[in-house]
Amino acid sequence: MIIHDKQFELFISSNQIQSQIADLAERISADYADKCPLFIGVLNGSFMFASDLLKEVNIPAEITFIKVASYAGMQSTGKARELLGLSQSVKDRHVVVVEDIVDSGITMEGIIHQLEQAGVASVEVASLLLKPECLQREVDVKYVGFEIPEKFVVGYGLDYDGLGRNLKDIYQLRLD
Numbered sequence: 001m002i003i004h005d006k007q008f009e010l011f012i013s014s015n016q017i018q019s020q021i022a023d024l025a026e027r028i029s030a031d032y033a034d035k036c037p038l039f040i041g042v043l044n045g046s047f048m049f050a051s052d053l054l055k056e057v058n059i060p061a062e063i064t065f066i067k068v069a070s071y072a073g074m075q076s077t078g079k080a081r082e083l084l085g086l087s088q089s090v091k092d093r094h095v096v097v098v099e100d101i102v103d104s105g106i107t108m109e110g111i112i113h114q115l116e117q118a119g120v121a122s123v124e125v126a127s128l129l130l131k132p133e134c135l136q137r138e139v140d141v142k143y144v145g146f147e148i149p150e151k152f153v154v155g156y157g158l159d160y161d162g163l164g165r166n167l168k169d170i171y172q173l174r175l176d
């Protein structure tokens, strides 16, 4: 499949994604059974994962979304980014940050730092994808769907310059 100028190939199917999400939701539901967690999805990329994950979470829970400034093309800008749109209080809440991908970890480090400053009772991360080889920050991702290699991916919320978010499978950049 071609997106903009690049060739991508199927990497993780929709069925694999949904099965992994069911497992994550079961673990999270058990861990937070008596905590009424606040899930915070990070827009735009997490919209599909947050939606499918929360449908499988079977305990009382709240969901809200935040945005951080954007990441153009295929490279991280390397700067910690501002957290926008957190309208409700997170003080004393058990928060689960929901992300499509933790790559360098710079975005997540910034988000966790700002939530801790705001007085959360606890914060953990649920990320569908994690690129362990790319981590430049010490970020503990408790709930990981798939650990993947360094290659750029699109689909299921993830974009390449704005395109590909609506794909229900995940595709990997073809290097040839």
Ligand SMILES: O=P(O)(O)OC[C@H]1O[C@H](OP(=O)(O)OP(=O)(O)O)[C@H](O)[C@@H]1O
Pocket (backbone or CB within 6 Å): 042, 043, 044, 045, 046, 068, 069, 070, 071, 072, 076, 099, 100, 101, 102, 103, 104, 105, 106, 107, 108, 158, 159
């Ligand atoms: O670990 P990092 O290297 O910081 O990269 C991860 C971040 O990059 C992507 O977001 P992006 O800024 O592209 O915005 P988007 O969610 O709107 O696509 C992704 O959704 C994460 O938020």
